[in-house]
Amino acid sequence: MTRLQDTAHAKINLYLHVTGRRPDGYHLLDSLAVFAGASDTISVGEKCDRFSLSIEGRFGKGLEADDSNLVLKAARALQAKSGSHDAYRLTLKKDLPVASGIGGGSADAACTLRLLSRVWNATESDLCALAEPLGADVPVCVRQQATRMEGIGEILTPAPEMPSGGILLINPGVGVSTPDIFRSFAAMGGIVQRTKPVLPSQWASMQDLVDLLQQTANDLQAPAIAHAPVISDVLTAIQSQSDCLLSRMSGSGATCFGLFPTSQKAHEAEEALTQTATRLGWWTWSGPFHQNSPVGTP
Structure with a gap:
């Protein structure tokens, strides 16, 4: 089999509203999720007796390549669905920060499903059905398209x-616990009643998008800053850059993003912050958004 490879793009929550809580404790959300060009890479190699995973890349150190890894869970879930006994050597090049609010592990699991769907001819509906039990963010990462997420992500x-x-994108190199963030969210007042944002059929411009986003928020941003005040420093650094249209935290943190009129302006902002980022150990990335593409294509 020809070696297969695909990219797992960073998921960015442009806004995230907590709208309720189910009896089982899961929080209900309303969020606009999009994808950036920044990504991890997964490859499917030679056939073997049992799925194996090798992890490399800047953020690969410390990740376990054992049965708890979502990449292997996704691979075995699709293997079981297909009825095949074939297995393959998988490689994850981890270039996105771990547990950072940009869906890295979920994106990796979804990428694995997409890759192996080419081997076993699985449909998009098959992948989505397998994605949901793997994690709340995995279904949206299967498609890697601009998507409104509601419920618990399903x-x-x-x-x-x-x-x-x-x-x-800037990550300050600190980890935050999503359960802790939600507990702090509840302690800080919890759910805010607000009008549900109405999304247009298309954006007239980046400013059009920003105008809508300024009427929204990330409800987890303040609780995350309480746990990791450096997030506030990152947001200030981004917002201070010329041409920055909006700065905000993604997901439950700690990665923050800034929106700019062009990719070039985003690059210039990243370059202006290079010295600060290097001194403080911040991870940075700038570039375009990943635009919509069919399932099964990078």
Whole structure:
């Protein structure tokens, strides 16, 4: 079999509203999720007796390549669905920060499903059905398209494709616990009643998108800053850059993003922050958004 490879793009929550809580404790959300060009890479290699996983890349150190890894869980789930006994050597090149609010592990699991669907001819509906038990963010990462997420992440509605523009990502190198963030969210007042944002059929411009986002928030940002005040420093650094249209935290943190009119402006902002980022050990990335593509294509 020809070696297969695909990219697991960073998921960015442009806004994230906590809208309720189910009796089982899971929180209900309303979020606009898009994908950046930044990514991990997964490869499917030679056939073997049992799935194996090798991890490399900047953020690969410390990750366990054992049965708890979502990549292997996804591979075995699709193997069982297909009825095949074939297994393969998998390689994960981990270039995205771990547990950082940009869906890295979920994106990796979804990428694995997409890759192996080429081997076993699985349909998109098959992948989505397998994705949900793997984690709340895995279904949206299967498609890697601009999507409105509701419920606990299982209610997905296509959103307008991102307008031309650029995005800057910065992670300060600190980990935050999602359960802890939600506990702090409840302690700080909990759910805010607000009007549900109405998304257009398409964005007229980046400024059009920003105008809507300024009426929204990330409800987990303040609780995350309480746990990791450096997040506030990152947001200030991004917002201070010329041409920054909006800065905000993604997911439950600690990665933050800035929106810019063009990719070039995002690159210039990243370059302006290079010295600070290097001194403080911040991870940075700038570039375009990953635009909508069919399942099964990188």
